[in-house]
Protein backbone atom coordinates (compact mmCIF):
# COMPACT_ATOMS: atom_id res chain seq x y z
CA UNK A 75 0.00 0.00 0.00
CA UNK A 76 1.18 3.53 -0.82
CA UNK A 77 2.33 5.48 2.20
CA UNK A 78 1.75 9.16 1.44
CA UNK A 79 4.04 11.82 2.84
CA UNK A 80 0.92 13.85 3.68
CA UNK A 81 -2.75 12.87 3.90
CA UNK A 82 -5.03 15.92 4.06
CA UNK A 83 -8.57 15.57 5.41
CA UNK A 84 -11.06 18.19 4.21
CA UNK A 85 -11.37 19.93 0.85
CA UNK A 86 -12.21 23.50 1.93
CA UNK A 87 -9.81 26.46 1.73
CA UNK A 88 -7.50 24.99 4.39
CA UNK A 89 -7.35 21.47 2.94
CA UNK A 90 -6.93 22.57 -0.66
CA UNK A 91 -4.17 25.01 0.27
CA UNK A 92 -2.37 22.49 2.52
CA UNK A 93 -2.36 19.87 -0.24
CA UNK A 94 -1.03 22.29 -2.87
CA UNK A 95 1.68 23.67 -0.56
CA UNK A 96 2.77 20.15 0.36
CA UNK A 97 3.05 19.29 -3.35
CA UNK A 98 5.06 22.49 -3.94
CA UNK A 99 7.50 21.10 -1.40
CA UNK A 100 7.73 17.78 -3.22
CA UNK A 101 5.60 15.61 -0.94
CA UNK A 102 3.29 12.85 -2.15
CA UNK A 103 -0.20 13.91 -1.12
CA UNK A 104 -3.71 12.45 -0.87
CA UNK A 105 -6.75 14.61 -0.01
CA UNK A 106 -10.00 13.11 1.27
CA UNK A 107 -13.23 15.14 1.34
CA UNK A 108 -16.49 13.73 2.66
CA UNK A 109 -18.70 15.93 0.45
CA UNK A 110 -18.35 18.57 -2.26
CA UNK A 111 -14.96 20.19 -2.63
CA UNK A 112 -14.82 23.86 -1.61
CA UNK A 113 -15.94 23.46 2.01
CA UNK A 114 -18.19 25.82 3.91
CA UNK A 115 -16.53 28.75 2.19
CA UNK A 116 -17.73 27.95 -1.32
CA UNK A 117 -20.85 25.88 -0.70
CA UNK A 118 -22.41 27.18 2.49
CA UNK A 119 -20.72 30.32 3.84
CA UNK A 120 -18.79 33.15 2.23
CA UNK A 121 -19.91 32.71 -1.38
CA UNK A 122 -23.68 32.23 -0.89
CA UNK A 123 -23.77 34.93 1.80
CA UNK A 124 -21.87 37.30 -0.46
CA UNK A 125 -24.46 36.72 -3.23
CA UNK A 126 -27.25 37.61 -0.79
CA UNK A 127 -25.30 40.68 0.34
CA UNK A 128 -25.04 41.79 -3.29
CA UNK A 129 -28.79 41.31 -3.83
CA UNK A 130 -29.50 43.26 -0.63
CA UNK A 131 -27.24 46.03 -1.84
CA UNK A 132 -29.10 46.27 -5.16
CA UNK A 133 -32.37 46.61 -3.23
CA UNK A 134 -30.97 49.32 -0.99
CA UNK A 135 -29.41 51.25 -3.85
CA UNK A 136 -32.92 51.94 -5.10
CA UNK A 137 -33.40 54.17 -2.03
CA UNK A 138 -31.01 56.62 -3.68
CA UNK A 139 -32.62 56.69 -7.14
CA UNK A 140 -34.68 59.79 -6.49
CA UNK A 141 -31.80 61.80 -5.04
CA UNK A 142 -29.79 61.17 -8.21
CA UNK A 143 -32.62 62.07 -10.57
CA UNK A 144 -33.50 58.49 -11.41
CA UNK A 145 -37.00 57.06 -11.52
CA UNK A 146 -37.75 53.47 -10.64
CA UNK A 147 -39.49 51.51 -7.97
CA UNK A 148 -37.69 49.73 -5.13
CA UNK A 149 -37.22 46.14 -6.34
CA UNK A 150 -39.46 43.47 -4.90
CA UNK A 151 -37.60 40.40 -3.75
CA UNK A 152 -38.40 37.09 -5.42
CA UNK A 153 -36.57 34.91 -2.92
CA UNK A 154 -36.81 31.76 -5.06
CA UNK A 155 -34.94 33.55 -7.85
CA UNK A 156 -32.46 35.10 -5.44
CA UNK A 157 -31.67 31.62 -4.11
CA UNK A 158 -31.39 30.29 -7.67
CA UNK A 159 -28.77 32.99 -8.25
CA UNK A 160 -26.98 31.81 -5.10
CA UNK A 161 -26.73 28.29 -6.52
CA UNK A 162 -25.70 29.62 -9.92
CA UNK A 163 -22.87 31.62 -8.35
CA UNK A 164 -21.68 28.65 -6.29
CA UNK A 165 -21.58 26.72 -9.58
CA UNK A 166 -19.65 29.51 -11.29
CA UNK A 167 -17.07 29.59 -8.51
CA UNK A 168 -16.65 25.82 -8.84
CA UNK A 169 -16.29 26.17 -12.63
CA UNK A 170 -13.73 28.92 -12.17
CA UNK A 171 -11.71 27.06 -9.57
CA UNK A 172 -11.94 23.46 -10.89
CA UNK A 173 -10.56 22.38 -7.52
CA UNK A 174 -10.33 18.65 -8.27
CA UNK A 175 -8.54 19.01 -11.60
CA UNK A 176 -6.34 21.75 -10.15
CA UNK A 177 -5.26 19.42 -7.36
CA UNK A 178 -4.93 16.40 -9.62
CA UNK A 179 -2.84 18.29 -12.16
CA UNK A 180 -0.60 19.27 -9.26
CA UNK A 181 -0.19 15.56 -8.49
CA UNK A 182 -2.56 15.24 -5.52
CA UNK A 183 -4.66 12.08 -5.27
CA UNK A 184 -8.22 13.33 -4.55
CA UNK A 185 -11.19 11.46 -3.14
CA UNK A 186 -14.20 13.83 -3.13
CA UNK A 187 -17.74 12.92 -2.02
CA UNK A 188 -16.00 10.09 -0.20
CA UNK A 189 -17.92 10.16 3.12
CA UNK A 190 -16.41 10.70 6.56
CA UNK A 191 -12.79 9.65 6.96
CA UNK A 192 -11.97 8.08 10.34
CA UNK A 193 -8.66 7.34 12.02
CA UNK A 194 -7.74 3.69 12.44
CA UNK A 195 -4.52 4.67 14.22
CA UNK A 196 -2.04 7.57 14.05
CA UNK A 197 -0.78 6.38 10.66
CA UNK A 198 -3.96 5.48 8.78
CA UNK A 199 -7.51 6.58 8.03
CA UNK A 200 -10.37 4.65 6.50
CA UNK A 201 -13.24 5.83 4.28
CA UNK A 202 -16.78 4.38 4.49
CA UNK A 203 -15.98 2.42 1.31
CA UNK A 204 -13.28 0.60 3.25
CA UNK A 205 -10.48 2.25 1.30
CA UNK A 206 -7.58 2.92 3.66
CA UNK A 207 -4.93 5.63 3.37
CA UNK A 208 -1.61 5.52 5.15
CA UNK A 209 0.36 8.68 5.81
CA UNK A 210 3.65 9.66 7.39
CA UNK A 211 1.91 12.89 8.36
CA UNK A 212 -1.69 14.14 8.33
CA UNK A 213 -3.16 17.65 8.11
CA UNK A 214 -6.69 17.90 9.49
CA UNK A 215 -8.70 20.63 7.77
CA UNK A 216 -12.18 19.44 8.63
CA UNK A 217 -13.83 22.76 9.54
CA UNK A 218 -16.84 23.33 11.77
CA UNK A 219 -20.61 23.56 11.80
CA UNK A 220 -23.36 25.80 13.16
CA UNK A 221 -24.20 25.17 16.79
CA UNK A 222 -27.80 24.22 17.54
CA UNK A 223 -29.42 25.82 20.59
CA UNK A 224 -29.53 23.23 23.41
CA UNK A 225 -33.02 24.33 24.50
CA UNK A 226 -36.51 22.85 24.20
CA UNK A 227 -37.57 23.29 20.56
CA UNK A 228 -34.00 24.18 19.48
CA UNK A 229 -34.36 21.79 16.55
CA UNK A 230 -37.02 24.06 15.00
CA UNK A 231 -34.57 26.92 14.45
CA UNK A 232 -32.96 27.19 11.02
CA UNK A 233 -29.24 27.67 10.62
CA UNK A 234 -27.69 29.73 7.82
CA UNK A 235 -27.44 26.47 5.80
CA UNK A 236 -31.24 26.22 5.70
CA UNK A 237 -31.59 29.71 4.21
CA UNK A 238 -30.48 28.52 0.77
CA UNK A 239 -33.64 26.42 0.42
CA UNK A 240 -36.09 29.17 1.47
CA UNK A 241 -38.40 30.00 -1.42
CA UNK A 242 -40.50 32.80 0.09
CA UNK A 243 -39.39 35.78 2.11
CA UNK A 244 -40.36 35.37 5.78
CA UNK A 245 -42.49 38.29 6.96
CA UNK A 246 -40.65 38.21 10.25
CA UNK A 247 -37.46 36.59 11.45
CA UNK A 248 -35.65 36.28 14.77
CA UNK A 249 -31.89 35.87 14.46
CA UNK A 250 -30.26 34.41 17.56
CA UNK A 251 -26.60 35.43 17.73
CA UNK A 252 -25.36 38.89 16.81
CA UNK A 253 -21.81 38.23 15.62
CA UNK A 254 -20.51 37.96 12.02
CA UNK A 255 -23.04 35.42 10.73
CA UNK A 256 -26.07 36.71 12.63
CA UNK A 257 -25.47 40.36 11.75
CA UNK A 258 -25.09 39.52 8.06
CA UNK A 259 -28.31 37.52 8.02
CA UNK A 260 -30.18 40.22 9.93
CA UNK A 261 -28.91 42.99 7.67
CA UNK A 262 -29.66 41.11 4.43
CA UNK A 263 -33.17 39.99 5.34
CA UNK A 264 -34.05 43.44 6.70
CA UNK A 265 -33.03 44.93 3.34
CA UNK A 266 -35.17 42.31 1.58
CA UNK A 267 -38.16 43.45 3.65
CA UNK A 268 -38.44 40.96 6.54
CA UNK A 269 -39.04 42.39 9.98
CA UNK A 270 -35.95 41.23 11.86
CA UNK A 271 -35.28 40.91 15.59
CA UNK A 272 -31.64 40.25 16.48
CA UNK A 273 -30.97 38.71 19.88
CA UNK A 274 -27.64 38.11 21.57
CA UNK A 275 -26.45 36.80 24.89
CA UNK A 276 -23.82 39.51 25.10
CA UNK A 277 -24.48 43.09 26.16
CA UNK A 278 -23.75 44.34 22.63
CA UNK A 279 -23.76 43.01 19.09
CA UNK A 280 -20.40 42.13 17.46
CA UNK A 281 -19.03 41.85 20.98
CA UNK A 282 -15.53 40.91 19.80
CA UNK A 283 -15.18 44.19 17.92
CA UNK A 284 -14.32 47.68 19.19
CA UNK A 285 -17.09 49.33 21.24
CA UNK A 286 -17.51 52.08 18.61
CA UNK A 287 -18.21 49.41 15.98
CA UNK A 288 -20.96 47.87 18.10
CA UNK A 289 -22.49 51.28 18.76
CA UNK A 290 -22.41 52.43 15.14
CA UNK A 291 -23.79 49.13 13.87
CA UNK A 292 -26.55 49.16 16.49
CA UNK A 293 -27.53 52.68 15.41
CA UNK A 294 -27.53 51.81 11.72
CA UNK A 295 -29.42 48.53 12.19
CA UNK A 296 -32.05 50.30 14.28
CA UNK A 297 -32.47 52.90 11.53
CA UNK A 298 -33.04 50.01 9.12
CA UNK A 299 -35.86 48.72 11.29
CA UNK A 300 -33.98 45.86 12.97
CA UNK A 301 -34.99 45.34 16.61
CA UNK A 302 -31.92 44.54 18.69
CA UNK A 303 -32.22 42.77 22.02
CA UNK A 304 -28.96 42.29 23.92
CA UNK A 305 -28.28 40.39 27.17
CA UNK A 306 -31.01 38.06 25.93
CA UNK A 307 -31.09 34.41 26.91
CA UNK A 308 -33.28 32.41 24.55
CA UNK A 309 -34.92 29.62 26.56
CA UNK A 310 -37.64 27.96 24.50
CA UNK A 311 -38.84 27.65 20.91
CA UNK A 312 -42.27 26.40 20.02
CA UNK A 313 -43.64 25.74 16.58
CA UNK A 314 -47.24 26.83 16.06
CA UNK A 315 -49.59 27.34 13.10
CA UNK A 316 -48.28 30.80 12.24
CA UNK A 317 -44.61 30.19 12.84
CA UNK A 318 -42.46 30.20 15.93
CA UNK A 319 -43.02 31.29 19.51
CA UNK A 320 -39.79 32.25 21.20
CA UNK A 321 -39.36 32.54 24.97
CA UNK A 322 -36.37 34.50 26.26
CA UNK A 323 -35.28 36.45 29.28
CA UNK A 324 -33.51 39.75 29.71
CA UNK A 325 -32.10 40.43 33.20
CA UNK A 326 -34.44 37.82 34.66
CA UNK A 327 -37.55 39.25 32.98
CA UNK A 328 -39.36 36.71 30.79
CA UNK A 329 -40.40 37.88 27.34
CA UNK A 330 -41.91 36.29 24.26
CA UNK A 331 -41.72 36.91 20.55
CA UNK A 332 -43.80 35.50 17.69
CA UNK A 333 -42.08 35.30 14.32
CA UNK A 334 -42.39 33.31 11.15
CA UNK A 335 -38.82 31.99 11.23
CA UNK A 336 -35.98 31.68 13.73
CA UNK A 337 -32.40 31.48 12.48
CA UNK A 338 -29.65 30.55 14.90
CA UNK A 339 -26.09 31.83 14.44
CA UNK A 340 -24.83 31.20 17.94
CA UNK A 341 -21.42 29.65 17.47
CA UNK A 342 -19.26 27.46 15.26
CA UNK A 343 -17.82 24.34 16.96
CA UNK A 344 -15.31 22.15 15.13
CA UNK A 345 -16.20 18.86 13.43
CA UNK A 346 -14.41 16.88 16.13
CA UNK A 347 -16.95 14.07 16.49
CA UNK A 348 -16.56 12.38 13.14
CA UNK A 349 -12.92 11.36 12.91
CA UNK A 350 -12.35 8.88 15.75
CA UNK A 351 -9.63 11.20 17.01
CA UNK A 352 -8.92 9.05 20.08
CA UNK A 353 -7.54 6.28 17.86
CA UNK A 354 -4.76 8.65 16.81
CA UNK A 355 -4.18 10.22 20.26
CA UNK A 356 -5.50 13.63 19.21
CA UNK A 357 -6.92 15.75 22.01
CA UNK A 358 -9.62 18.38 21.73
CA UNK A 359 -10.56 21.36 23.89
CA UNK A 360 -13.74 23.47 23.82
CA UNK A 361 -14.93 21.65 20.68
CA UNK A 362 -11.79 22.20 18.57
CA UNK A 363 -8.63 20.20 17.91
CA UNK A 364 -5.87 21.37 20.25
CA UNK A 365 -2.75 22.57 18.42
CA UNK A 366 0.47 24.25 19.49
CA UNK A 367 1.78 27.39 17.78
CA UNK A 368 3.25 25.26 14.98
CA UNK A 369 -0.22 23.77 14.40
CA UNK A 370 0.88 20.34 15.64
CA UNK A 371 -1.80 18.34 17.45
CA UNK A 372 -1.13 16.14 20.47
CA UNK A 373 -0.12 13.41 17.99
CA UNK A 374 3.39 14.40 16.80
CA UNK A 375 2.86 13.51 13.10
CA UNK A 376 -0.57 15.12 12.83
CA UNK A 377 -1.26 18.80 12.19
CA UNK A 378 -4.49 20.79 11.94
CA UNK A 379 -5.40 24.01 10.11
CA UNK A 380 -8.42 26.24 9.52
CA UNK A 381 -11.67 26.44 11.46
CA UNK A 382 -11.03 23.12 13.20
CA UNK A 383 -8.32 24.78 15.31
CA UNK A 384 -10.85 27.34 16.61
CA UNK A 385 -8.34 30.17 16.26
CA UNK A 386 -9.33 32.78 13.63
CA UNK A 387 -12.03 30.96 11.62
CA UNK A 388 -11.61 33.04 8.47
CA UNK A 389 -10.68 31.98 4.95
CA UNK A 390 -7.45 33.96 4.86
CA UNK A 391 -6.37 32.49 8.19
CA UNK A 392 -7.34 28.98 7.08
CA UNK A 393 -5.06 29.39 4.06
CA UNK A 394 -2.23 30.78 6.12
CA UNK A 395 -2.45 28.04 8.74
CA UNK A 396 -2.59 25.46 5.95
CA UNK A 397 0.64 26.74 4.37
CA UNK A 398 2.43 26.74 7.73
CA UNK A 399 1.11 23.28 8.67
CA UNK A 400 2.19 21.88 5.28
CA UNK A 401 5.69 23.33 5.64
CA UNK A 402 6.03 21.96 9.16
CA UNK A 403 4.71 18.55 8.12
CA UNK A 404 6.90 18.21 5.02
CA UNK A 405 10.06 20.00 6.11
CA UNK A 406 9.92 18.94 9.77
CA UNK A 407 10.03 22.57 10.86
CA UNK A 408 8.40 24.35 13.78
CA UNK A 409 7.25 27.49 12.00
CA UNK A 410 4.69 29.34 14.10
CA UNK A 411 1.44 30.94 13.12
CA UNK A 412 0.57 33.62 15.69
CA UNK A 413 -2.16 35.49 13.65
CA UNK A 414 -0.84 38.92 14.57
CA UNK A 415 -2.30 41.00 11.72
CA UNK A 416 -5.62 39.68 10.42
CA UNK A 417 -7.83 42.18 8.64
CA UNK A 418 -11.43 40.98 8.66
CA UNK A 419 -14.96 42.26 8.50
CA UNK A 420 -18.48 41.54 7.48
CA UNK A 421 -20.70 42.54 4.57
CA UNK A 422 -23.50 44.08 6.57
CA UNK A 423 -25.16 47.41 5.80
CA UNK A 424 -23.07 49.32 6.67
CA UNK A 425 -19.99 47.12 6.46
CA UNK A 426 -17.72 46.84 9.47
CA UNK A 427 -14.10 45.77 9.59
CA UNK A 428 -11.07 45.78 11.84
CA UNK A 429 -7.47 44.81 12.25
CA UNK A 430 -5.32 44.62 15.38
CA UNK A 431 -6.28 45.65 18.89
CA UNK A 432 -9.52 47.24 19.99
CA UNK A 433 -9.09 50.63 21.65
CA UNK A 434 -9.83 49.10 25.08
CA UNK A 435 -7.23 46.35 24.62
CA UNK A 436 -4.67 48.80 23.22
CA UNK A 437 -5.11 51.25 26.13
CA UNK A 438 -4.73 48.37 28.56
CA UNK A 439 -1.25 47.61 27.32
CA UNK A 440 0.06 50.78 25.66
CA UNK A 441 0.15 54.57 25.79
CA UNK A 442 -1.99 55.33 22.74
CA UNK A 443 -3.01 58.11 20.41
CA UNK A 444 -6.41 57.55 18.83
CA UNK A 445 -8.03 59.34 15.90
CA UNK A 446 -11.72 58.93 15.17
CA UNK A 447 -12.58 60.39 11.76
CA UNK A 448 -16.20 60.54 10.60
CA UNK A 449 -17.08 59.44 7.07
CA UNK A 450 -18.76 62.83 6.70
CA UNK A 451 -15.23 64.27 6.28
CA UNK A 452 -14.80 62.38 3.01
CA UNK A 453 -15.87 64.10 -0.21
CA UNK A 454 -16.48 60.69 -1.75
CA UNK A 455 -18.87 59.69 1.04
CA UNK A 456 -20.91 62.86 0.49
CA UNK A 457 -21.03 62.38 -3.29
CA UNK A 458 -22.04 58.73 -2.95
CA UNK A 459 -24.59 59.43 -0.21
CA UNK A 460 -22.89 57.18 2.35
CA UNK A 461 -21.93 59.74 4.97
CA UNK A 462 -22.58 57.55 8.02
CA UNK A 463 -19.57 55.78 9.43
CA UNK A 464 -16.24 56.27 11.12
CA UNK A 465 -12.62 55.25 10.90
CA UNK A 466 -10.63 54.76 14.09
CA UNK A 467 -6.85 54.51 14.07
CA UNK A 468 -4.90 53.50 17.18
CA UNK A 469 -1.18 54.23 17.44
CA UNK A 470 1.44 53.49 20.09
CA UNK A 471 2.62 56.97 21.20
CA UNK A 472 6.29 56.23 21.72
CA UNK A 473 7.06 53.97 18.76
CA UNK A 474 4.35 55.50 16.54
CA UNK A 475 3.54 51.97 15.34
CA UNK A 476 -0.03 51.18 14.39
CA UNK A 477 -1.82 48.96 16.89
CA UNK A 478 -5.24 48.69 15.28
CA UNK A 479 -7.96 50.18 13.13
CA UNK A 480 -11.74 49.90 13.17
CA UNK A 481 -14.15 50.97 10.47
CA UNK A 482 -17.89 51.10 10.02
CA UNK A 483 -19.11 52.37 6.66
CA UNK A 484 -18.93 51.97 2.91
CA UNK A 485 -16.05 49.70 1.79
CA UNK A 486 -14.89 49.20 5.37
CA UNK A 487 -13.46 45.78 4.58
CA UNK A 488 -11.32 47.18 1.77
CA UNK A 489 -10.10 50.14 3.84
CA UNK A 490 -8.81 48.02 6.66
CA UNK A 491 -6.56 46.03 4.33
CA UNK A 492 -4.40 49.11 3.78
CA UNK A 493 -3.88 49.47 7.52
CA UNK A 494 -3.03 45.77 7.74
CA UNK A 495 -0.33 46.25 5.08
CA UNK A 496 1.06 49.20 7.02
CA UNK A 497 1.10 47.19 10.27
CA UNK A 498 2.84 44.25 8.61
CA UNK A 499 5.47 46.51 7.12
CA UNK A 500 6.13 48.25 10.45
CA UNK A 501 5.05 51.57 8.94
CA UNK A 502 5.08 54.44 11.42
CA UNK A 503 2.03 56.69 11.53
CA UNK A 504 3.83 59.66 9.92
CA UNK A 505 4.83 57.42 6.98
CA UNK A 506 1.21 56.37 6.57
CA UNK A 507 0.26 60.04 6.75
CA UNK A 508 2.51 60.83 3.80
CA UNK A 509 1.15 58.12 1.50
CA UNK A 510 -0.38 59.87 -1.52
CA UNK A 511 -3.70 58.06 -1.46
CA UNK A 512 -6.00 58.54 -4.45
CA UNK A 513 -8.82 61.10 -4.26
CA UNK A 514 -11.79 60.89 -3.91
CA UNK A 515 -11.74 57.48 -2.24
CA UNK A 516 -12.92 55.88 0.97
CA UNK A 517 -9.38 54.70 1.67
CA UNK A 518 -8.39 58.37 1.86
CA UNK A 519 -9.81 58.35 5.39
CA UNK A 520 -6.70 56.43 6.52
CA UNK A 521 -4.57 59.43 5.54
CA UNK A 522 -6.86 61.84 7.42
CA UNK A 523 -6.57 59.80 10.62
CA UNK A 524 -2.82 59.24 10.26
CA UNK A 525 -2.17 62.98 9.76
CA UNK A 526 -4.39 63.81 12.75
CA UNK A 527 -2.30 61.55 14.97
CA UNK A 528 0.98 62.79 13.48
CA UNK A 529 0.00 66.32 14.45
CA UNK A 530 -1.06 65.24 17.91
CA UNK A 531 2.25 63.43 18.46
CA UNK A 532 4.23 66.44 17.24
CA UNK A 533 5.99 64.57 14.43
CA UNK A 534 5.08 67.26 11.91
CA UNK A 535 6.12 70.85 12.60
CA UNK A 536 3.24 73.09 13.78
CA UNK A 537 3.46 76.69 14.94
CA UNK A 538 2.56 77.39 18.57
CA UNK A 539 -0.22 79.64 17.29
CA UNK A 540 -1.74 76.85 15.18
CA UNK A 541 -1.38 74.30 17.93
CA UNK A 542 -3.11 76.62 20.39
CA UNK A 543 -5.97 77.80 18.20
CA UNK A 544 -6.93 75.24 15.64
CA UNK A 545 -8.61 71.87 15.94
CA UNK A 546 -5.99 69.37 14.76
CA UNK A 547 -7.88 68.19 11.69
CA UNK A 548 -8.88 71.54 10.29
CA UNK A 549 -5.96 71.94 7.88
CA UNK A 550 -7.21 69.06 5.72
CA UNK A 551 -8.60 69.51 2.20
CA UNK A 552 -11.29 67.00 3.09
CA UNK A 553 -13.22 68.00 6.18
CA UNK A 554 -16.68 68.56 7.58
CA UNK A 555 -17.81 71.04 10.26
CA UNK A 556 -16.88 69.81 13.73
Ligand SMILES: Cc1cc2nc3c(=O)[nH]c(=O)nc-3n(C[C@H](O)[C@H](O)[C@H](O)COP(=O)(O)OP(=O)(O)OC[C@H]3O[C@@H](n4cnc5c(N)ncnc54)[C@H](O)[C@@H]3O)c2cc1C
Nearest residue numbers: 084086087088108113114115119191217380381387388389
Ligand atom coordinates in the same frame (compact mmCIF):
# COMPACT_ATOMS: atom_id res chain seq x y z
C1 LIG B 1 -22.39 32.22 6.74
C2 LIG B 1 -20.89 32.30 6.74
C3 LIG B 1 -20.26 33.32 6.04
C4 LIG B 1 -18.88 33.40 6.07
N1 LIG B 1 -18.28 34.44 5.40
C5 LIG B 1 -16.94 34.57 5.45
C6 LIG B 1 -16.30 35.63 4.76
O1 LIG B 1 -16.94 36.46 4.11
N2 LIG B 1 -14.95 35.72 4.84
C7 LIG B 1 -14.21 34.82 5.57
O2 LIG B 1 -12.98 34.94 5.61
N3 LIG B 1 -14.79 33.79 6.21
C8 LIG B 1 -16.13 33.64 6.17
N4 LIG B 1 -16.72 32.59 6.80
C9 LIG B 1 -15.86 31.61 7.48
C10 LIG B 1 -15.26 30.61 6.44
O3 LIG B 1 -16.29 29.97 5.73
C11 LIG B 1 -14.39 29.58 7.15
O4 LIG B 1 -13.43 30.23 7.95
C12 LIG B 1 -13.65 28.70 6.13
O5 LIG B 1 -14.54 28.01 5.30
C13 LIG B 1 -12.75 27.69 6.87
O6 LIG B 1 -12.12 26.85 5.96
P1 LIG B 1 -11.73 25.36 6.38
O7 LIG B 1 -11.08 24.76 5.18
O8 LIG B 1 -11.02 25.37 7.67
O9 LIG B 1 -13.11 24.63 6.68
P2 LIG B 1 -14.36 24.31 5.74
O10 LIG B 1 -14.52 25.31 4.67
O11 LIG B 1 -15.50 24.10 6.69
O12 LIG B 1 -13.99 22.92 5.06
C14 LIG B 1 -13.88 21.75 5.81
C15 LIG B 1 -14.15 20.56 4.92
O13 LIG B 1 -13.86 19.36 5.64
C16 LIG B 1 -14.82 18.38 5.28
N5 LIG B 1 -14.85 17.34 6.34
C17 LIG B 1 -15.34 17.46 7.61
N6 LIG B 1 -15.20 16.30 8.27
C18 LIG B 1 -14.61 15.43 7.41
C19 LIG B 1 -14.20 14.07 7.51
N7 LIG B 1 -14.34 13.37 8.65
N8 LIG B 1 -13.66 13.50 6.42
C20 LIG B 1 -13.47 14.17 5.26
N9 LIG B 1 -13.84 15.46 5.12
C21 LIG B 1 -14.39 16.08 6.17
C22 LIG B 1 -16.11 19.16 5.15
O14 LIG B 1 -17.06 18.49 4.34
C23 LIG B 1 -15.62 20.45 4.49
O15 LIG B 1 -15.70 20.42 3.08
C24 LIG B 1 -18.10 32.45 6.79
C25 LIG B 1 -18.74 31.42 7.47
C26 LIG B 1 -20.11 31.33 7.45
C27 LIG B 1 -20.79 30.20 8.20
Ligand SMILES: NC(=O)c1ccc[n+]([C@@H]2O[C@H](COP(=O)([O-])OP(=O)(O)OC[C@H]3O[C@@H](n4cnc5c(N)ncnc54)[C@H](O)[C@@H]3O)[C@@H](O)[C@H]2O)c1
Nearest residue numbers: 251252253254255256274275276308340341342387419420
Ligand atom coordinates in the same frame (compact mmCIF):
# COMPACT_ATOMS: atom_id res chain seq x y z
N1 LIG C 1 -17.67 37.90 6.93
C1 LIG C 1 -16.97 37.06 7.63
O1 LIG C 1 -15.78 37.16 7.62
C2 LIG C 1 -17.64 35.97 8.44
C3 LIG C 1 -19.00 35.75 8.31
C4 LIG C 1 -19.59 34.75 9.07
C5 LIG C 1 -18.82 33.99 9.94
N2 LIG C 1 -17.50 34.20 10.02
C6 LIG C 1 -16.65 33.47 10.98
O2 LIG C 1 -17.29 32.26 11.36
C7 LIG C 1 -17.16 32.06 12.77
C8 LIG C 1 -18.53 31.84 13.39
O3 LIG C 1 -19.26 33.07 13.42
P1 LIG C 1 -20.71 33.15 14.06
O4 LIG C 1 -21.18 34.55 13.96
O5 LIG C 1 -21.53 32.10 13.45
O6 LIG C 1 -20.46 32.69 15.56
P2 LIG C 1 -19.66 33.39 16.78
O7 LIG C 1 -19.27 32.27 17.68
O8 LIG C 1 -18.60 34.30 16.30
O9 LIG C 1 -20.76 34.29 17.49
C9 LIG C 1 -21.90 33.71 18.09
C10 LIG C 1 -22.74 34.81 18.73
O10 LIG C 1 -23.90 34.20 19.26
C11 LIG C 1 -24.11 34.63 20.59
N3 LIG C 1 -24.78 33.55 21.30
C12 LIG C 1 -24.28 32.33 21.62
N4 LIG C 1 -25.22 31.59 22.24
C13 LIG C 1 -26.35 32.36 22.31
C14 LIG C 1 -27.64 32.16 22.85
N5 LIG C 1 -27.98 31.01 23.41
N6 LIG C 1 -28.53 33.16 22.76
C15 LIG C 1 -28.18 34.34 22.17
N7 LIG C 1 -26.97 34.57 21.64
C16 LIG C 1 -26.07 33.60 21.72
C17 LIG C 1 -22.72 34.97 21.13
O11 LIG C 1 -22.79 35.92 22.18
C18 LIG C 1 -22.04 35.53 19.87
O12 LIG C 1 -22.26 36.91 19.74
C19 LIG C 1 -16.46 33.28 13.34
O13 LIG C 1 -15.14 32.99 13.64
C20 LIG C 1 -16.56 34.31 12.25
O14 LIG C 1 -15.43 35.16 12.21
C21 LIG C 1 -16.89 35.20 9.30
